[in-house]
Amino acid sequence: MFSLLISGGAATPPASLRRRRHRPAASLDAVKLLVESTMAEVSSSPAADPPIQSLRRGDWVKLICGASFEDAADVRNLSLLYALAGVDCVDCAAESSIVNAVVEGLEAAMAIAPIPRPWVMISINDDEADVHFRKAGAQFCISIDFCRTPLRIRSIEPADSNDLLPTWEFDPENCPIDCARPCERVCPASAISLNMIPAEAKSPDASSPPFVLQGGVIIERCYGCGRCFPVCPYDKIRSMTYIRDVAATSELLRREDVDAVEIHTSGRRPDLFRDLWSSLGDSLHHMKLIAVSLPNSGESTVSAMNDLYSIMESDLQCHNLWQLDGRPMSGDIGPGATKQSVDFAVHLAAAHHRPPGFLQLAGGTNAHTVNSLKKAGLFRTKSNFDRVVGSASCSGGDAMIGGVAFGGYARKGVGRVLSQLPRGRLEEHPEELLLGLRVALDLVGPIKRYDPLPDSSHSH
Incomplete structure (x- = not known):
């Protein structure tokens, strides 16, 4: 999203960017001030583990860089930008150079402002037919x-x-x-x-x-x-x-800077899921969160979830999460793309006997998702054990819907602001970083309940 495709030589930065480089300290101070003022309540939280607290409150936000998106420069800058905006987790391709890019982006963000470190999640699949791979x-x-x-x-x-x-x-x-x-x-x-x-001139043929x-x-x-x-x-x-290599994935899961894994599955082939789970072995014990992403299969969804949970249960040593993939990779298409994801959440929130685990929306999520959740009565709604019979989605008093993940919509939003920048470190262009941060805060803010930014703040 931050690329500038150049033909015929190196790119020359616009004069406005060259002038701005003479004032980086003041501009980065402005970025720090915006982060601190916007997220003062979050930054001062006494919670020992902010990402889990976010899931329990219902204000978890995850950035999806893309299970197959492997542009390291863009992944780094996306991670930097949305970490400053307050996301709890950055989900990326299960490839070492991409994980390195995420970690570098998070470290750059934490050097700019005193923010909690988001979790790093890698995405893998149990079936080569999964559209994310x-x-x-x-x-x-x-x-x-x-x-x-x-x-x-x-x-x-x-x-x-x-x-x-x-x-x-x-x-x-x-x-x-x-x-x-x-x-x-x-x-x-x-x-x-x-x-x-x-x-x-391969041929003298005039044609x-x-x-x-x-x-x-x-x-x-x-x-x-x-x-x-x-x-x-x-x-x-x-x-x-393709399917991600299991041996390479196991090595990534053992890294100290990888906190979570997400397994994409159709839910229709528990044998494939079991094979993958077994192959990953004790590398899963290093995780703080294990997520399973699956599509809406209608009335058979809860049954599929229970089958998958039965495979995980005996060896599950951390929190687990169900990613409800409503309409995959479509959030940037238009306002209506979020409907399938919210409908999926409504269905599972009312489902009986679903297995334990936080619920998180994805697939078609965009700026309209929060309002749609509010209309459905699911935004930051506490679990009610009288309404949810059988296994609860999480512990008593936790939010019924743990949060929302944003992918294509999150990337497209900041891409409009930053697409004209030369490739490189985003913090080297602090005024554009500030503009991109405001766009990211507009997306993350309604879930985190930040005070709205003034409309005039988007003017340049």
């Missing part, structure tokens, strides 16, 4: 025998790994030069970049096109939303799905 890929792959096979959930195991030449991006030279490139326009992550360049398209999918930025698939008029784009 896919990339936009090519229609074909090339292996040692030059097979040309559609890349839909395909894995090739050559004798020599150096002989495998997979392409994770479609070849833009296969795209007609007059294509309107709707894939590029519809991508919310700016993960598709196509540029028209003069064609090399050869004078220009070709160059670029393609920027793999580290693609988080698998799938919006490019149906809009390609020539059906050139396919999805490539």
Whole structure:
């Protein structure tokens, strides 16, 4: 979201940014002052473990960087910005360099203002069919025998790994030069970049096109939303799905700076969930929170949750959370995207005999989610054991809905403010950091119940 794609040389920062660099201390002081004044009550909380207290109160906020989003520079800056805004947790891809980027962003935030450290969560999956673990890929792959096979959930195991030449991006030279490139326009992550360049003189044939398209999918930025698939008029784009390596995940879980893990599952294949849970073994004992993200399966949802909980129960040594994935990766589409997530929460809040665990919304969450929860009577509503028969979602007196996670909407909101910045450390541009922070506070604030920022604060 903070990228500035430059062709033909290094980017020169706008004059306004160059002038601002002469006054970083004063601007960072303004950032610190805004954080301290906005979150004074949170910062002075006597709670020993703020994230868990947030879940119990019902004001937990999680930033979802994206299970497949692996642009380390953007992940770092997102983590910095939303940590200053007061999120309780940052959820990222289960890849060491991305975890490092999150940790660096959190440390930068804590160096600017005295904030509690948010938890670091990594996301993994038990099934390669999960939409959060896919990339936009090519229609074909090339292996040692030059097979040309559609890349839909395909894995090739050559004798020599150096002989495998997979392409994770479609070849833009296969795209007609007059294509309107709707894939590029519809991508919310700016993960598709196509540029028209003069064609090399490959042939004296005068009929050869004078220009070709160059670029393609920027793999580290693609988080698998799938919006490019149906809009390609020539059906050139396919999805490539994958499962995170269990051994590498176990090593990440043993890191002291990783606090939580989220397992994405359909809930329809408890055997796959059991295999993953068993394979992770005692690495799960290092966690402070284990989350399970699952879709709304209607009347069978609670049964699926109980099946999953029965797998976890004997070896669960920390808090657990159920992420209600209403409409995956859609919060930035429009106000109505939040309806499915809130409907999911309404369904589970009234469900009998659901297993223990905090409930948290995701999938379609945006600035309208809190008002929708209030209308449903679920915002910071305490659990009532007379209404929730059987296993309670959490301990008595805790909030019925623990909180909300924001993904695409959170990234898009600050991206509008910061998209013109050169890549780098966000704190090096403190005035833009301040503007981005105000946008983040507008999203986080209604859940944390910060005092609203004056409208004039957004003017520049």
